[in-house]
Amino acid sequence: MQASELQSRFERIRANKWFEAFVVSVIVISALLVGAKTYELPAGFGSVTLLLDWFISAFFLTEITIRFLGERRKRDFFKSFWNVFDTVIVIISLIPADDTELALIARLVRVFRVLRMISIIPELRILLVSLVKALPQLGYVMLLMFIIFYIYAAVGSTLFGDINPTLWGDITISLLTLFRVMTFEDWTDVMYETMEVYPLSWVYYLTFIFFTAFAFLNMVIGIVVNVMERENEKAREEKEALLRAELEAEGHSEPTLQDVMAELTAIKAKLEEPNSKNNEQ
Numbered sequence: 001m002q003a004s005e006l007q008s009r010f011e012r013i014r015a016n017k018w019f020e021a022f023v024v025s026v027i028v029i030s031a032l033l034v035g036a037k038t039y040e041l042p043a044g045f046g047s048v049t050l051l052l053d054w055f056i057s058a059f060f061l062t063e064i065t066i067r068f069l070g071e072r073r074k075r076d077f078f079k080s081f082w083n084v085f086d087t088v089i090v091i092i093s094l095i096p097a098d099d100t101e102l103a104l105i106a107r108l109v110r111v112f113r114v115l116r117m118i119s120i121i122p123e124l125r126i127l128l129v130s131l132v133k134a135l136p137q138l139g140y141v142m143l144l145m146f147i148i149f150y151i152y153a154a155v156g157s158t159l160f161g162d163i164n165p166t167l168w169g170d171i172t173i174s175l176l177t178l179f180r181v182m183t184f185e186d187w188t189d190v191m192y193e194t195m196e197v198y199p200l201s202w203v204y205y206l207t208f209i210f211f212t213a214f215a216f217l218n219m220v221i222g223i224v225v226n227v228m229e230r231e232n233e234k235a236r237e238e239k240e241a242l243l244r245a246e247l248e249a250e251g252h253s254e255p256t257l258q259d260v261m262a263e264l265t266a267i268k269a270k271l272e273e274p275n276s277k278n279n280e281q
Contacts, residue, residue, distance in 0.1 A: 010070035023063055023120055030056045031114040053110070060090045060113070082119035089113055126235055130228040137223045145216050152208050153178055159201070160194050181205060182212045 013019055033052055041049070064086055071077040078084055092109045118124040153174035160168040167177045167190060181187040187205065194201040 007070070007072065010066055011072075014067050014070035020120060024117065026056055026059055027114060027117050027120070030110070034111050034114070056113075057090070057093050060086075060116075061094065064090050082125065086116055086119050089116065122235070126228065126231050130224060130231045133231070134224045134227040137227075138220060141216060141219050141223065145212060148208075148211050148216075149175055149178055152204070155204070159198065159204075163194055163197055178208065178212075181208060184213070 029052070033049060033056070036045075037049060067083070067086075068074065068077050078087075089109065089112055093113060118128055150171075153171050156178065157168050157171050157174040161170075166173070168174050177190065181190060187209075191202055191205045194204075
């Protein structure tokens with residue numbers, strides 16, 4: 001078998017939807033296996049889980065090899081972060097460290113094999129990339145939120161420190177209390193306690209909740225959704241560009257708008273020819 005035929009076969013296997021679905025299934029089984037090991041299993045299941053673990057490791061090694069061989073330019077394989085990540089996880093998980101001092105590290109690495117789901121499913125990659133790209137903008141929102149937290153914590157420690165030192169004793173404890181209020185964890189108990197001394201203290205809590213739980217949360221959601229829309233549009237453009245490249249490689253060029261208009265004009269001219277001949281007669 002020639003090298004070009006092998007290359008084409010590996011490309012077809014890598015792009016096969018059933019193969020991708022099977023890879024996802026093995027990743028799910030790997031995650032369930034990691035969770036099962038946290039329970040007290042019968043003695044007979046120890047050897048079964050060990051065999052399954054080695055099968056999963058061998059399958060991941062085979063799968064990453066197929067993806068590598070299916071790449072036309074082998075150097076381009078390692079230009080992708082996800083390919084490098086998958087390769088590192090697979091190689092480390094092959095190290096037999098279950099009976100050594102590195103057993104804990106080996107188990108943790110096997111837990112991270114679940115993250116391979118992100119590299120396999122494009123939609124999950126878009127979500128993660130969008131979140132990472134949104135972090136710079138979210139940083140300014142977090143900074144503004146911290147300023148609001150700090151101001152309210154200083155006010156709360158000054159006003160309510162004598163009422164309940166456990167919740168308002170200093171500014172750090174006050175920050176934790178405000179985080180509790182923002183997450184709505186029994187925040188009414190905190191409010192009613194201070195309202196016994198300061199009846200209008202409800203204004204303090206309601207304004208804080210409005211700024212943090214409502215305003216800032218919507219700002220964070222808006223930033224992430226905006227970045228996700230851009231990433232989805234970018235993914236669609238890349239997919240269309242790849243499809244055009246494949247059509248051109250096969251000798252089929254995608255018609256442009258000018259080509260469609262020219263073809264419509266030619267069809268219109270042909271339809272008008274019988275009418276013009278009838279008029280001449």
